[in-house]
Each structure stands twice: as C-alpha cells, then as structure tokens.
Amino acid sequence: MTAFDDLMAFQRDTEALGQVAMRLSWDQETVMPRGAAQQRADEIGAIESVLHSRRTDPRIGQWLAAIDEHGLGTVGRTQLRHVRRSYSRATRLPDMLAAEIARVTSRAQGIWAEARASDDVAHFLPTLREVIRLKREEAAALADGGDPYDALLDDYEPGATAEGIAAIFDRMRPRLVALRERIMGAGRPVPGLTGRFPAEGQMSIAREVATHFGYDWRHGRLDHSVHPFTSGSGADVRITTRIDEAHPLGCLYSTLHEVGHGTYEQGVDPAYLLTPLGNGVSMGVHESQSRIYENQFGRGRAFCLWLFGRMQEVFGTAGAADADAFYAAVNRVHSGYIRTESDEVHYNLHIMLRFDLERELIAGRLEAEDLEEAWNERFQADFGVPVDKPSNGVLQDVHWSAGLFGYFPTYALGNVYAGCLHVALRADLPDLDADLARGHAEPATAWLREHVHRHGGLYEPAEIIERACGVAPDEGPLLDYLDAKFGALYRL
C-alpha cells in the first residue's frame, strides 16, 4: 500500500460514515417515531463526532505530505485536491470554536422558530448576535488572511468569490426588477387552481413523472416529509415530497426539484463512489439540476399541457378552465413575501437581498440590531410592497439561525447555471418538447448525465458548466429565458 492508497482507504470509510449520517437524517424526517428525537440527537452527535475526528486526523496530513503527485493521473490529483481542501478547512477551525458553533446554532434554531411564530425579532436578537459573532470568527479562521465571506462561501461553492457573484447579481437585479414591474403593471392577475386533489393521486403522478424524468428507483425511493429534500449519494439516493390536497402543484414540483438533485447523485460515475469525487460538486451545480427539472422542463408549456391532461384523468379536473389557464396558473407571478413560495421572477430577487445583507453582516458593516430595517428597506425597493410582519420578512428563513452564511447565493447561482445548461441542452436536443409533451424527459437526463452528473467532483463548479456549455457561465441566458417566457405569458 502506498500513502495514496492508505489515504483513499481511510477516506472511503469517512465517506461511508458520511452516508450513514445522511441515512439517520433521512430516517428522522420520514419514519422515525416521534418520541425518539432526543435519542436521535445523541446518535447523530456521536457519528458527527467520529466524522470530525476523522476529518482532522493528523494521519491525513502525513499521507498528503508523503504522496508523490507525479505518479498520479488527473483523477488521483483531483481526489488529493478535494482531500487537501477539506483537511485544510477542518484543521483551520479550532475544535473549541467548532463545538461552540454546533452548540449555539443547535439552540438557536428553536429560539428562531419561537421568534418567527410570535413575530418577535427581539426574542431572536441576542442569539442571532451570538451566531454572527461566531461565524465572523469562523470566517476569519478559515480565510487565513483572505476574504472572510469567501471563506464561508467556499464550503458550498468551491472556487466562487463573493465579488464574482456580486458582479453577476448586480447585472441581474435591474433586469429582474424591471420584468417584475412590467408583469405587475400589466394588470393581468392569474387565478390559482381550485379544487381538492387527493393525496394518492398526487403521489401517483409524482411517481410517474419521477420515472419518466429518469429517476432510478433501484437506487432510490420517494417519501413524504414536511420539507422536501434529497439524501445520500451513489447507490442509495432518496427523495421526499410534501402533500397538500388543496395545492397539488407543491407535491409535483417538489418532486421534480428533488428528482433533479437525485438524478445528479445517482448519475455520478460509480468509479467515484465513496471517494471525494463521489458527490455533486457544489450547491450551485446541484441547484442548477433541481431548478432545470423543476422550471425549464417542468414549468415549460409542453410539460404543463401534458400535466393538465394527466390531472384531468387522475382527479377529474386539473383545477383550471383549460390548458392555457393551467399553464398560466403554474407560472403565476405574485407579489409574495416568502422565498420558498415565490415564482421564477421573484426568486432570485429574494436571494440577492439575502446575499447582500449577509455579506454586510460577516464583513462587520451591518449588525444584528439593524438587520430588520435593512431587510425591510430592500424588500420595498425590489418587491414594491412593504413587509407586513417579521415572519414574512427577516425571520422567514432557517439559514441564519443554523449558521448557514454563504449558502443563499448558491440558489441563484444554480438558476444562472440552469439557464446556461438549458440553452446548450436544447441545441443538442431540438425535439425535447415532444418528449415533455408526453410527460417524459429521459433524453435531457441522459444529456445532463453525460455533461454534468457523471463527473461528480472531477471539475470545479464553473468549469463543469463551461465544459458543458462551451462558454463561461453568465446570467444572460437565464434572463433571456425569463423575459421570453413571462413576456409571452403576460403579453408584455
């Protein structure tokens, strides 16, 4: 055994234990008896502690020092790059600080939930202040002299910088605000769907669509959870969805979203399984897959017309007068407060607001006390309406209480990547709408597997998009797509 083999064998067990931790979380959200929460926290704590020890194990440093990279091919060198990045991050963060962040954010989520339920920002403020203080400290430790926000971002989108993202967002924002204003000013309000849609019928369509979009049931399953998610890599990638009998689109589009994440993980080259390359490469690229399935495929006209017919067959009604009304309802642009319920036009505005605010927070140019006011001002400017209550504003997301600073921009980056991939994919698959018009998208999944999924962590995020599309990713294709789609829908 060479040092490289030793390192990869060690890493393999670490990756396997990481999968185990994901199985526990899946179990917790889907099938766990409700009285088991406290014990489960202990179980997850024990495995996280094992993972932390392994990720900071000094033997990793010794192996890395002993390996002669010249003997390795591209894949081997990329494996090493991943291990080196992860080891360097893990060892830069003092154990005491990591433990304190874990403790404080675990407590913070309960306090945030209380504050949101009672619309009481003051109740959350002392905790938020503490979380921000710790995350600034973490960012400084990780940055090692570089930009602190970039150091946090690097955990979710390796290689990206806040400056690069800000340049994209700064170009997107005026066009999105303008599109939003034109739509809202067009005076063509679109009604939502009406009726009740029994859960079994929703799940039956969700399963059918997952199958026809290329989700592999031999290596996955679909369950219910309060918040939909995808869990696991390689040969066991499970997705969940939610059910509301009055709002059938939630189940279906959550499923499509998770099918995007799930087919990505299922499609990684099996040779990378349980190695640092064996997962989707970043949150942004992951989100590009979930969003292209959900939006560009699932909310496109061709698929919506099929779905209208299928819902009529299953439920006796699709909840709209005709197929055009149904397509409009699926793509209804509405001035809501809540990010997770927002449409394709508003979604990125939500993200940009959070990105700008959290950058200021980490940089120390904004304090927790002033966050609500900053949020409300920005919301009024971009969305054209005032925030009515904190639970519809600064208290709506779990991320900051969980310490997830640097995560938000990857959502919009995913949309930008999806815009680029969609253009490239349509050029290669001119007949895709014919598939979508019968509820299928296997050719698109095959294209994405070939150009994105199978590579796992082999290329950096921006590199993988550039290789797939032939040009470096930028916001143009996404904005053109939105202008065209909503221009036609709202006859602008």
Place this chain on the structure above:
Amino acid sequence: MTAFDDLMAFQRDTEALGQVAMRLSWDQETVMPRGAAQQRADEIGAIESVLHSRRTDPRIGQWLAAIDEHGLGTVGRTQLRHVRRSYSRATRLPDMLAAEIARVTSRAQGIWAEARASDDVAHFLPTLREVIRLKREEAAALADGGDPYDALLDDYEPGATAEGIAAIFDRMRPRLVALRERIMGAGRPVPGLTGRFPAEGQMSIAREVATHFGYDWRHGRLDHSVHPFTSGSGADVRITTRIDEAHPLGCLYSTLHEVGHGTYEQGVDPAYLLTPLGNGVSMGVHESQSRIYENQFGRGRAFCLWLFGRMQEVFGTAGAADADAFYAAVNRVHSGYIRTESDEVHYNLHIMLRFDLERELIAGRLEAEDLEEAWNERFQADFGVPVDKPSNGVLQDVHWSAGLFGYFPTYALGNVYAGCLHVALRADLPDLDADLARGHAEPATAWLREHVHRHGGLYEPAEIIERACGVAPDEGPLLDYLDAKFGALYRL
C-alpha cells in the same frame, strides 16, 4: 471529570453508535432500495470498524485501572462490570482472527444458502469446516483456560454455563419426547385454518394487538420484513412482521413475539439509556419476553377466543368452524422438520438437538463431516421420523454459517424463563384471562416492566428471573404448563 465520568462519556458515544448500526440494519431489511446492497455493506463495515476500535480502545483499560470502585453505588459498579466484561472479550480476540471470522462468515452465508437451495451438504462442508476451525480458535482465545463453549455462550447469556444448561435440558428432553409421543399417538389430527386473509386486515389486527399488549408507538413502529425482528433500544425500538395471506397466524404471532422483545427494550429505565445497562440483559431473558407474549398470552385459550371473534369481524371468517377448532388450530402439534415453524412441544426438542451437536463441534468431539449423520440420528430419536432432505435437516438454520455458536440454547432457556415468569405473574394477576379475553395484556406488561424490563442489565440473567419469581429458574413450570395445556387440548 473523574475517570468513571470519562469512561461513561466514551461509552455513551459507543452505545449511540451501536444504535446507529442497528438503524442501518433496520433500514436494510425494510425500506432500502434494492440496488443499494453493496454500498450498504460498505456503510455497515465502516461503522462496525469504528465500533471495533472503540471497544478495544486502550483508554478503556486505563480508565478501568484508574477508577476507585468504592466511591460508586451498585449501578456504577454494575456498569463497570459490563464494560470490563466487554473490554476483556474484545481485547482477548486477536484483530486478525476477528477480521478473518467476519470475512469467512460473511462469505459462508451465501454458500450455505446455495447449499440449502440445492440440498447439497458437500457444497457447504469445506466452508463449514473453516467456520468451525475459526470458532474453535475464537473460543480458545476467549476462554483463557476455561471451557471454550462457555466462552462463546457468554456472549449471548452472560453467566450461564453449558453444564448448567445441559442439566436442565437433560431433564426436559424425556418429558418432552414423552408428551410428543402421547400427542401423536392420540390420533386426533387438527386441521389448519382455511381461507384467504387480506394483508390490510392482518396488519390492522396486528397493530391493535400490539397497542393492547402495551407496545409504545411513540417510541416504535411496525413494518414488514422477510424475517421479523426487533431493532433498537430505549426511545426508538422498532418491530417488523411478515405477511402471508393464506396463513394469517404468521403475521399475528410474529407481531406478538416482537412486541415481547420490543416492550422489553422500551421498558428499560430511561436512566440507563445509552449506557451498558440500557438493553435487555441477555438473549435468554429477551426470548422469555417474546415467548411469554407469543405463547403463554397469545396462544392461550382466553386470547384465542377473542382473536377468533376479531378475525370473524375483520375477514368475515377466522378460517375455522368454531372457537374451539380455532384454538386447536393455533396450537396444532405437528411433526415438522423446521424449527422456525414448530409448535410449543417440538420447539425445545429442536433446540436441544442443536445445542448438543454444537457443543460437540466446539469441543472437537464431532467434525463437520459427521454432522449430518449425527443430526439425522438424533432427529429420528426425538421426533420419531427420519429427515427427508438436508434442507429439512442440518442445512435449515443460518446460525452456524454465520458463526453463531452458543446462540441456540438461549431460545430454549427463554422458554424455561417464560415458564417461571408466567407462574409468578399469574399469581399476582389472577384476572389476567379477563383482559386477554378482550384482546388486552397491559397488566402483564406492567408486571413484566416492574420485575424484568426496567432493570435492563442491572442483574445477571438467572438473577433477574429469580428476583421476579422468588425461586431460581428451572424447567418444571414450563413442562407442567405444556403437559396441562396439551393434555387438555388432545384429551390425553
């Protein structure tokens, strides 16, 4: 932190990781996608490797040496006794031997399954020889000069000896053989149930009975699996059952059996959670709980009469002409070959056969080559019929291929313990039949929780039965119960 506190904190994480390993096995048998088996083996291997390292961690030896037992109460000293026993066993077994046993038995189970499917003993012989050689080596290492078979037995039934068990079994065997012969000679064959019993109805009765026998759904759930089992301790104890629409008793009595195991784990004092005392104390005591629920309660006349009525309500028929015929069918004594399908009279004869043979194997007085002949001779002697094929004989059980020598006797020991507990419990609960006659057994569960469950690992197996019953466990009560029950049923 004292050395004791350090040890218990370390142990707590080990226990939590042990629970995690059980969650993985539960997942594998109930909900795992079928294409995930190979990856799951890697995941389980990774966590077992972590557990092995922790169980042999030299710090345990240092803590044990540093602890002053005089400062501890009974509970603390018992915790130490458990840790010492487990550490001593784990460190006596050379790592290389442990790894080889894991490797060989893992492979052996596939070969055994092939051999059983093709009734080909010779196909399994070389592997069986290898397993026996390794288990003899393990037994010698663990025994440290003592009796090798006892050393293996100690893993399943701490404190028990083969000599003590043999003394009980030697007294049981002639009475059981005699009872069997009288029943078979009575010439009163009992027909089985007829009809089809839809799965939903079986599961609905299974859930109802589990509830009314005291199983706690806040800390458990019931699913399907090929082989029923109970998984987990403390706040998350799950049970499974099997379904066969032609044979409804399998689902129901498997559920009752697992409810016995499950209420035991659920009933352990929460103060012991994630400590060495936080589980059922031994396989024998565990089996006493599953068997008393399944047999003494579930196959008793009072409960069977209720079940007859309930099945009539749910299925329109209980599959028998009247309640008496139903009770007889549930308790039908039949001369079958297969242990897992055998009745209360034959079951212990199956166990004794295996116990005597495996003792001889480990002692080196019997070799793999001669095992089939020894099995067939003994079977003819005790069961009165010749074995017709190896899959109905020496190849029927998974245990030996899995290296589980010393496990079999705990099944019969469980029946002996159940016999003792049943007498003591009936003396305290003279009206239990009135509860069972309406499908309930909560008072019995409360009695068992008080006298057995809550103690977890606080007392040694024989001690816990003696404390509960007021006398040391022996086979008398079980045999008296069987004579009385089957004497009446077969009018002997």
